[in-house]
Amino acid sequence: MKANPKDVFSGTYYIDGDVACAYGAAAAGCKFLAGYPITPSTEAAEAFAKLAPQIGAMFIQMEDELGSIVAVLGASWAGKKSMTITSGPGFSLMMEGIGFGAALETPFVIINIQRGGPSTGVPTRTGQADMMQARWGSHGDYEIIALSPDSPQESFEFTIKAFNLAERYRVPVMLMSDECVGHMTEKVVIPSASEIEVEPRRFYHGPKDQYLPFKPERDLVPPMVKAGEGYRLHLTGLVHDENGYPLLDCDIDEVTQKSTTRRLVDKIRANADKIIEIKEDSLDDAEVVVVSYGITSRVALKGIEQAREYGIKVGSLRLVTVWPFPEKRITELAHKIKGFVVPEINYGQIVFEVERCSHGKANVVLVPHGGAGVHNPDDIFEAIKQVAKNKEKYEGVVEYRTSLERLIFG
């Protein structure tokens, strides 16, 4: 289905990544944003608040992020494409609601413009240390989808992609941007509505008395209805059956437990090949592969270029979809190359996924950064050199000692 022309502000803009997210949400058909201002994401909420009254959408500034996330869930069940926008501290507060949303199979989007952490951290500077929290932050078994843009243009495009995935799989989708991308101002081209594909809500159209809110159809995903239309919805975070009724002590057995919780993970895992998107460059004859995402993938380009000039066969694998993780591709590459270099603005998160999927077949080197800034591309180049020249097999992940760390810690 094509986007509604009334929701698309076609044109060429010079805007930052935050604002581009707002335009992307509008184009995707988002009609509800509940949020609480937090640097460095506030510009996105402000931009959407400005667009909202022109497209029949609503922005509510809630009392905090706890309220924001449950308001988003409510709006989604009322039939609106919904989202919230936040950064690390707010993201932490939302974890309970994210698990609740996953359990209720509620489609919504969370935009996280990551900043340095932990805790209040460095509000005005960048970070990529919420990546594992995005995947594992709430308790219990569930799956989410997370995307990572590296430019304002991608911020626009991936926000639309996030809404489409949320609706297609009835799942929370996270746009894991970062302060650099969020505050980076570049040219953004918003195409006409006829060029933008949007996923409509998968509404149920059968007889009212036969509707089961958690009975899956194709792709293990159940269709939805709107609250208030007489379906007598029973929605609960308790483990529930296809009616939505809680499975209490007398009902729970191994089979029912598996059939409900199992599907929450299976609907993403079974469709992982359709969901996962990566961008590859020069992998055919690569001996070293740089795995990166977000702003770091742009910084890494310089290091990769230096390595190629130096004569190393280095390829690049950029994670557009971070979760689910592209396990198969990493494993496949691990059998063919000497090693992976993983620069990220944290002290090791996605690098451990790379190591897990390498199954000991390739060396894995982390190029860490503590946040509040981006890598020096020279460090990425040096790490690539180290992997290319090394003849031993490392045990586990090896951390490259960056020039900044050597300067500070000796």
Next chain:
Amino acid sequence: MNQNSVIVSLANALERTGLEKVCVVSDVLYKKGIADYLGVDLFHTTRGRTNCSYGGFGYNRGESFHARCAQKKLKNAPSVNSVFPLYICPEQPFNIPHLAKSCGAVYVARWTALHKAELTNSIAEALQKQGFSVIEAISPGEGNFAGVDGVASDAREKLLKFYYDNSEIKDTEPTENLAIDSDKKIIVGKFVDWERPTFIDLYNNQLRHTLGNKFVPYE
């Protein structure tokens, strides 16, 4: 007579009002079939998170989570709070009606489980008001204190006698006088009933004024 008395009052109030689009948002109400029984949509939230974005009926327990103010933004959202018997709790209880009034509730009342008819009336009145309302329903917890399997078989009767002996109806009592104290009577009644524009009304008016023909209302 226990928390179910609130549900019965709600069911009676819904029948009386004839409202068709009602959502119950609760952190305690989750029994199978309750949505069908009440003829509503039921949203059983995680603990205390009854801030949802469509109008309805919030049902919380304990420390007045609704006072987090989200419901001031709703069009039509009465909320009932069911608190546990005060003599087992060493904390100073909230003055829920006072808090609700200061949050901007358009309708505030308090009743005990003894006052079923009054509670039903209040829920019916509140459901039909624009804006958010708060009704504090003082009722015993279902499990230990007055349920079928309660610790004492005569606990329910004792509690109702307690409410009879220790409550006093004082409609329109200023809310600042409504704190519940163990050596004072529990004041019950309807304390606030007024009209004020809802968040949606104010939002629409302001944006219509600012944007003119460009304004597209949220529906």
